[in-house]
Amino acid sequence: MWTPEWVLSDGEIIRHADAKIHPLSLAVTYATTVFEGLRAYRRPEDGSYSFFRLREHIERLQVGMKVMRFDRRIEVDEMQEALSRLVRANSPDTDVYIRLLVFISGIGLMATKGPVSYFAVAQPRDKPRFAETGMQLGVSSWSRLSDNASPPRIKATANYHNARLTQLQAQADGYDGALMLTPQGKVSEAPIACFFMVRDGELITPSLGSNILESVTRDSIIRLYERRFGRPVIQREVDRSELYFAQEAFLCGTGQEIIPVVGIDRLPVGDGRPGELTRQVQAMYFDCVRRNVPDEWGWHTPLT
Ligand SMILES: Cc1ncc(COP(=O)(O)O)c(C=O)c1O
Incomplete structure (x- = not known):
């Protein structure tokens, strides 16, 4: 089983240990984060990966950012490219579960709207525990x-x-x-x-x-x-x-x-x-x- 070593941070691929957030950021203090969980499924026949409903996940994220009045937009094409790099960097050999978190990294009063940053992490996922038994x-x-x-x-x-x-x-x-x-x-x-x-x-x-x-x-x-x-x-x-x-x-x-x-x-x-x-x-x-x-x-x- 592959181990995820690389994280996407605002478009840059960095090591897990280097993904950091300030304790006084709005994200930590006021939970100003909106996120997605999405998957890239692997086709066993040829080892190729494809994101499932990437557009819909990013569109939901965009609405979340709008409701929370973040001062940044994230585009579907931008994410397709960046998340593709994230998956490849981690050399997976099973299905990939991706957590994409967009948050206010700025420090300030509660109504602060930015700066907005993101992290995306790719992980292997075992079959959910209750999939067979219920x-x-x-x-x-x-x-x-x-x-x-x-x-x-x-x-x-x-x-x-x-x-x-x-x-x-x-x-x-x-x-x-x-x-x-x-x-x-x-x-x-x-x-x-x-x-x-x-x-x-x-x-x-x-x-x-x-x-x-x-x-x-x-x-x-x-x-x-x-x-x-x-x-x-x-x-x-x-x-x-x-x-x-x-x-x-x-x-x-x-x-x-x-x-x-x-x-x-x-x-x-x-x-x-x-x-x-x-x-x-x-x-x-x-x-x-x-x-x-x-x-x-x-x-x-x-x-x-
Ligand atoms: C509260 C809640 N409801 C429903 C879902 C299922 O949503 P989706 O099918 O978009 O993953 C999730 C998944 O994260 C969830 O957290």
């Missing part, structure tokens, strides 16, 4: 952040305080993970992934108005599913008690990919094992990201 989730007593307080729609580091409290509570209570509810009591998402459930043959996911991150994987699953099965994914508000009616459930995200959910609040989901449709969605997703099927929507970006 997860046991508990509904958290922490509420999901609301859109008008700290919008979960953008991937701001500050939002992960809420996610972390939720995950820590779930673990303390003996669960593998958690589901968060909106302040109105509707199902939102997991701390680092979006939620889908199957009920009476329909695939259902909380709507974008349910205080969720605008997830790239969620969107990919919706489009792939609708094309493959010829039926819509139902995007709507989901009540907590509906969770107990689900025959299947799963979480999704760039890092997690697709993780079956086999129990919620110590009640089995369906028969308590990963469901059949969940397995089909997993296979459909991997066929897409690994480029085993034609790239209908232009989701794959080669390294430059």
Whole structure:
């Protein structure tokens, strides 16, 4: 397995040990960071790499930077070139997970808007722990952040305080993970992934108005599913008690990919094992990201 040695810092490739940030920067003091987790998948047949939905990840980052009023813009082409150099510099031989963090490196008052810097780090990722067995989730007593307080729609580091409290509570209570509810009591998402459930043959996911991150994987699953099965994914508000009616459930995200959910609040989901449709969605997703099927929507970006 390869070890990542090189980091991208504002376009320059530097050693891990040289990536530094000032303790008084706004990023450290006020969590003024917006970030992305994206992947470059390796095709085993020829060892080539391609970013999955790079454009959508950078566009979400751009909106995050805009909402946070950063005084800099980052362009998709610029990132395609820079992240390609980062991947090559690390000589990977497996899929690559990339963390791209854009932050205010300046020191000053809370409303300071710059200077803005970025780091990107490439890492190997083992297969997520629960991909085969599935997860046991508990509904958290922490509420999901609301859109008008700290919008979960953008991937701001500050939002992960809420996610972390939720995950820590779930673990303390003996669960593998958690589901968060909106302040109105509707199902939102997991701390680092979006939620889908199957009920009476329909695939259902909380709507974008349910205080969720605008997830790239969620969107990919919706489009792939609708094309493959010829039926819509139902995007709507989901009540907590509906969770107990689900025959299947799963979480999704760039890092997690697709993780079956086999129990919620110590009640089995369906028969308590990963469901059949969940397995089909997993296979459909991997066929897409690994480029085993034609790239209908232009989701794959080669390294430059
Ligand atoms: C809170 C949250 N929801 C959903 C997701 C999934 O988003 P994406 O599919 O864009 O990776 C993530 C992933 O990082 C997340 O942190």
